[in-house]
Amino acid sequence: MGGAFLAAAVLARLGNRIELPTIPLFMLAGILLGPHTPGLVLVSDPHDLEMLSALGLVLLLFYLGLEFHLDDLKEGGRKMALAGGAYLALNVGAGLAFGFAMGWGTSEALVLAGVLGISSSAIVTKVLVDLGRIGNPETKPILGIIVVEDIFLALYLAALQPILSGADSLSAALMDGGKAFGFLLLLALAARYGTRIVGRFIATRDDELLVISFLGIAVFVAGVSEWFGVADAIGAFMVGLMLGGTTSGDRIRKLVHPLRDAFGAIFFFAFGLSINPGDLPTVLWPVLVAAVITLVMNVAAGLSAAKIFGFGALPAANISTTLLARGEFALILATMAAGAGLDPRLAPFIAGYVLVLAVLGPLAAGRSHWLARILPGGKDGGDGPTGGEPTREAASTA
Template identity: 65%
Template sequence: MGDELVALGGAFLAAGVLGRFGRQIGLPTIPLFMVAGILLGPHTPGVVLVENPADLDLVAALGLVLLLFYLGLEFTVDDLTGGGRRLLAAGGIYLLLNIGGGLAFGVALGWGSREALVIAGAVGISSSAIVTKLLIDLRRLANPETRLILGIIVIEDLFLALYLAILQPVLDDEPSVVDGFLSFGKAFAFLLAFATLARWGAGIVGRLVATPDDELLTICFVGLAVLAAGFAEELGVSDAIGAFMAGLVLAQSPVADRIGRLVHPLRDAFGAVFFFAFGLTIDPGDVAAVSGPIAIATVITVVLCFVAGLLGARLYGFGRNAAANVSSTILARGEFSLILASLAATAGLDDRVGPFIAGYVLVLALGGPVVASRSRAIARMIPESLLKTRGSRAPGEPSAA
């Protein structure tokens, strides 16, 4: 027991200290938590804090559950529909290009079709956490294009949920087509049951957990999130989507705001262990071995994000600066790609997928913010003719919200 506590405490502390150093020079925390895991894991020389990554499994799983639970809790349909058709179009274009490009790339790699499907998601979905942090730190919250960026993020989040739901049955590698359809059916039924609960049963669930007491509220919603994740996993749907749906149901309850406030520190702490635990499984040598694919994927992502950003900016009639801001901000990859890598590892996919995603995330989580902070320089490289600017840009987009 002592060993395990030392390992867990060390994981928290290492992630925290490295994250702090990174924060001082403006680096996002998520990739650094992973790096802390790599450095203290069995694959690198020096201190080996955790010999067997499986020791942290349960705590890391809790991190995953809380990450997805929070995502579901924060998700509201209003955010999706409030932006109007233009936003849906911009988000759709982004997804089509990036997921499509990721899938094509994954297929071209030839590691297998299940591997290609995981890579499509890992390459295609931006990091909500890093993008949001960037917008705050770069002081762009009042810019007109920020609503578009956040809208794309919301659409990506929704896509992620649907994608996770269909991914797990695929990963399970059913022996026959009938079994495959059966597990799809189960996943679908599970989603439907939860969506129904979110729509009509939220009141009952809300009454179950709603208490003015913060202590009991915390215990209740953690229980609900973990239980939903466990049931989902048992049904073969993936714990991640179960936790997401639990969050979605509680988002409709009157205590949603309080839960959001209470779950935040829990998510941060256990989420860090999740990224750390993933890092433990990564051998830097394996990452180096797939540096070619990482480089190609990075180039593809940069190009597709810029195309998607330009098209989005055109839809909104934005100028060059705004277009460059959109493109460079949504470039960041992080937590979702790592979640997918961890799912791939659990499902026993090709060993190269984990190191590939780890290296890819490292490049774009650390490089993305650097590019985003220099978007003015990038803006000057965009030919005006691509945007059809109509005089000066509109100062702020008033909304009917």
């Protein structure tokens, strides 16, 4: 674990000198020091960091929930649902068409629909933080799309599991989906009406007790969510949504920062451990084609969201590029596909696709003003590189 932290830190420091984002560098550290590359093997079994990696994901989404206020959800709920629905329709639909075009089989096509359709909540969160865009107006629809994606994710996994396992019971699939949706509804009601109760429970002047309290609630609810078939990340997000509205919300945001950054780095390092670069050449062309399709669909989805919210070219470009990365959900699907005995080309394809977009996504998000110049109404490229975006300090204050 110490070696993982140090390797991630060294590569990130080197990358900062040439203004590279930290996410692909943390992943690169995992690839170079993992079991699939020659030389020093720091971690021979990626599962050794599985719990720490899960904690990193939980903390990333918990922080995202702290920054996402219920008032935002209530005021723009309909628009966010429309933007999220459009994003899923474009990307999942394109993924399904791509899957059938590959000719690997119906089950494989259904897996690819999810792989190409769902962006990485963890990478999106990290990009927003690293680029200081938490306070930007287009961040609200980005977070709204993530929420819609996570709800879809829970229902999609519940429906896909019996298909991959060969089960033909529609009632079992409906029961799993109903259980997941019911728990999501319970979390939403708790976030809406339970803020005062939870706020009294965690209220304390002692920072140590406050850290233990919010960590305990976030991790516990994330675990229970997973048991109900809901992604642990969305459970943590809902807890953050609830605690962000309490009187302790500002202190929690400050206290969770170092935990989020440290364990978030381990999440991306462990992500790199699972990638075998030797498998990538066999699926290079499908990976590149899928990446181009995803880029095109994301631009279309970004323009659609911008139109719904009345934004211009630069916010549309920010939405398109920020949501581009694919990550943890795709790897979950790869594991499910391997366990179901699907086409062996699927696992290396998913690994390569995720790697390409996990690197391309943060890079593209940092240079979204280039895309804005060629979008409708963006010939001037906005207001320069940031288009009037707040600085990191200003965003933090917001």
